[in-house]
Amino acid sequence: xxxxxxxxxxxxxxxxxxxxxxxxxxxxxxxxxxxxxxxxxxxxxxxxxxxxxxxxxxxxxxxxxxxxxxxxxxxxxxxxxxxxxxxxxxxxxxxxxxxxxxxxxxxxxxxxxxxxxxxxxxxxxxxxxxxxxxxxxxxxxxxxxxxxxxxxxxxxxxxxxxxxxxxxxxxxxxxxxxxxxxxxxxxxxxxxxxxxxxxxxxxxxxxxxxxxxxxxxxxxxxxxxxxxxxxxxxxxxxxxxxxxxxxxxxxxxxxxxxxxxxxxxxxxxx
Ligand SMILES: Nc1ncnc2c1ncn2[C@@H]1O[C@H](COP(=O)(O)OP(=O)(O)OP(=O)(O)O)[C@@H](O)[C@H]1O
Ligand SMILES: Cc1ncc(COP(=O)(O)O)c(N)n1
Numbered sequence: 499x500x501x502x503x504x505x506x507x508x509x510x511x512x513x514x515x516x517x518x519x520x521x522x523x524x525x526x527x528x529x530x531x532x533x534x535x536x537x538x539x540x541x542x543x544x545x546x547x548x549x550x551x552x553x554x555x556x557x558x559x560x561x562x563x564x565x566x567x568x569x570x571x572x573x574x575x576x577x578x579x580x581x582x583x584x585x586x587x588x589x590x591x592x593x594x595x596x597x598x599x600x601x602x603x604x605x606x607x608x609x610x611x612x613x614x615x616x617x618x619x620x621x622x623x624x625x626x627x628x629x630x631x632x633x634x635x636x637x638x639x640x641x642x643x644x645x646x647x648x649x650x651x652x653x654x655x656x657x658x659x660x661x662x663x664x665x666x667x668x669x670x671x672x673x674x675x676x677x678x679x680x681x682x683x684x685x686x687x688x689x690x691x692x693x694x695x696x697x698x699x700x701x702x703x704x705x706x707x708x709x710x711x712x713x714x715x716x717x718x719x720x721x722x723x724x725x726x727x728x729x730x731x732x733x734x735x736x737x738x739x740x741x742x743x744x745x746x747x748x749x750x751x752x753x754x755x756x757x758x759x760x761x762x763x764x765x766x767x768x
Contacts, residue, residue: 504530577605610751628667633670636674638673
């Protein structure tokens with residue numbers, strides 16, 4: 499039996515709801531062996547980010563080489579990269595190891611408002627990593643910055659997604675509609691010249707800490723199994739919708755999502 503392996507390159511969340519911790523929980527629930535390289539140690543919880551320290555770029559590179567030499571991943575995702583050298587090293591390693599199934603979650607600002615990416619690094623994300631990206635998963639504010647467009651409708655979302663693929667070189671873009679206020683949470687996928695929308699009822703909850711991390715990790719897990727972009731996004735959307743619907747009232751702020759919910763539903767259906 500070949501075991502699918504996924505790698506997350508991201509920052510930490512000691513309270514367990516976002517970042518590396520959310521990614522590894524997602525890989526595990528989707529039955530993919532999870533590996534990780536830490537880019538920043540972040541002191542945060544459900545109430546917000548307090549401080550963080552960037553990991554020495556040489557140590558990021560060493561973590562990545564340790565994974566690639568021994569347990570090469572079938573798919574890779576990046577979350578918080580924070581500084582230009584972390585982006586440069588990631589691009590170098592992805593190229594060196596010929597990684598094609600790479601999911602870029604362009605993490606910029608935490609839900610609590612704390613910036614997780616330096617201003618200078620935004621351009622590097624676009625020029626160095628987008629052309630290597632299989633699927634990028636910006637939320638609305640991130641897509642606005644990356645495309646330099648205002649996004650206030652589904653049509654605007656489509657325009658920005660098309661720009662990030664056709665003009666910036668990603669293979670596919672899933673532009674997430676979590677920040678819109680429609681009745682449904684609608685995400686737009688643009689790839690190979692076509693659009694597809696993924697919609698789920700918008701759930702009235704404040705417990706959405708780490709939703710973007712979890713969605714992109716679920717896409718990465720499915721890609722690691724060899725699934726198509728469309729099928730991976732479909733499963734990931736079902737995973738995050740269940741995780742938000744049954745989200746956990748843990749902590750005093752925006753609680754985490756529920757990583758058991760997706761498989762609980764599958765086993766109840768069986
Ligand atoms: N209240 C909600 N109800 C249902 N689905 C939601 C809700 N909020 C977000 N989603 C879905 O969750 C996923 C993540 O979207 P979102 O736009 O919140 O990402 P994000 O802002 O990057 O998340 P984060 O920064 O918290 O990690 C998308 O599929 C989105 O449609
Ligand atoms: C290490 C890390 N990566 C990403 C997020 C974004 O998640 P959220 O917007 O829910 O705070 C985070 N808070 N921390």
